[in-house]
Amino acid sequence: MPVQRLIGMAGYLPCMSITLDQVRCFIAVAEELHFGRAAERMQMTQPPLSRQVQKLERGVGARLLERGSRGVSLTAAGTAFLDDAYRMVATVEASVAHARRVEGGSAGTVHLGFTAVSAIGVLGPLLGLLEQDLPDVEVVLHERVSGAQVEGLRRGELDLGLARPPFDTGALSSRVVAREPLHAAVPVGHRLAGVEGPLGPEDFDAQAVIGYHPTQARYFHELSVRFLLNSQARTEQHVQQVLTALLLVAAGQGVAFVPASAAALGVAGVVHKPLVDLAGAHADSDPARPVELHAIWSRGGLTPLLRRILHLVQQAAGGDAVRA
Structure with missing residues (x-):
């Protein structure tokens, strides 16, 4: 693994290369101050060790060792170079270790x-698990609605998303990481707030409903439409985010799902009320927990790091991940 150095004298001279093996041999001699002991430590014979140190001196352009009948000592240049040699070896070893961890x-x-809503139950525990289990992983957070996450993955801005379906299965892979019930949010004092037991579609007859945008919030739009099919x-309203729907409920503008x-x-x-089970849109949906949160990533882009993070997402969500 060559270490390149440029020596400038009224411009740049041709670069002389030195190798990590040469640097390691020099460090051994500098610490032992004896070629024989250094060669034994490096598990090699003395002649090739001597050649490595000589090549290093030529590459550096300075005499690093004094060789005499009384032994070996460092020159002033050798003493200065030894500090740099330690740093070089440490940097390379750290770089190798980091590459292996990646x-x-x-x-x-x-x-x-x-x-925003996926952050409530999953994001906090996930960040705690990442800090505990993968402390060398830097996590850059991007709060985006599901459609914007899909675009971010397509453009390479995101590596992983926590979003709602549907997704383009030709471009993205997904995994269900959490399921939960759908509830009705009703204003305090509304007649439905005092109803005992789960609410059914008929309970919403003639009620003003805050709906979701058919394209910008397609997932919750479809869930709401399916629940209200026979009501x-x-x-009267179409919003893009759950929080906006809740704020309108609090303002007395209607009910929301x-x-x-x-x-x-x-x-x-706002009062949150349970609903009767919602018939699933596909065979493996859970009628009691129809709201799904998926982890999504670019198809073919499941790196070892993402695989480990997916496992932690599953732990943070409190259940086994289910392939979609």
């Missing part, structure tokens, strides 16, 4: 996308 998935940088509710974890946002003036 290759093994225990170091590096990951750009992680998340939605006579009136959708939100993931159960949204109760942790603590929006004043």
Whole structure:
């Protein structure tokens, strides 16, 4: 592994190369002050050791060792070079160790996308696990709605997202990491706030509903439409984010359908009510917990680091990850 050095004298002279083996041999001699003992320590014979040190001196352009009948000593240049030699070896060893950690998935940088509501139950525990289990991994957080996360993955801005389906399965891989119930958010004092037991679609007949944008918030739009399929509710607003829906509920503008974890946002003036089970859109959905959170990444881009982080996401979510 060559270490390159430029020596400037009224311009640049041709670069002389030295090798890490030469530097290690010099360090051994400088510490032992004896070629025989240094050769034994390096597990080699004395002649090749001497040649390595001589090549190093030619590469450096300075005599580093005094050789005499009374033994070996460092020259002033050798003493100065020894400090640099220690740093060179330490830097290379640290670089090698870091590269191996990156290759093994225990170091590096990951750009992680998340939605505001997904952060409630998963992000905090995940960051704690990352700090504990992967302290050499730098996590750069990006708060984005699901559609923006998909675009971020496509453009290479994100490595991993925590988002809601659907996704382009031709370009992205996904894994279900959490499931939770869908709840109704109703204003304090609303007649539905005092109803005992889970609410069904018929309970929302003639009620003003705060809906979700059909394209910008497609996932929650479809969940709401499926739940209200046989009701006579009136959708009067269309929003893009769960928090916005909750704020409108608190303002008395209607009721909304939100993931159960949204109760942790603590929006004043809102009561969260359970719903009857929602029929699944596909065979492996859970009618009691229809709201899914997926980890998503570019297809073919599952590195050792992302594989380890996915395992921690699963732990943070409190359950086994399910392949989508």
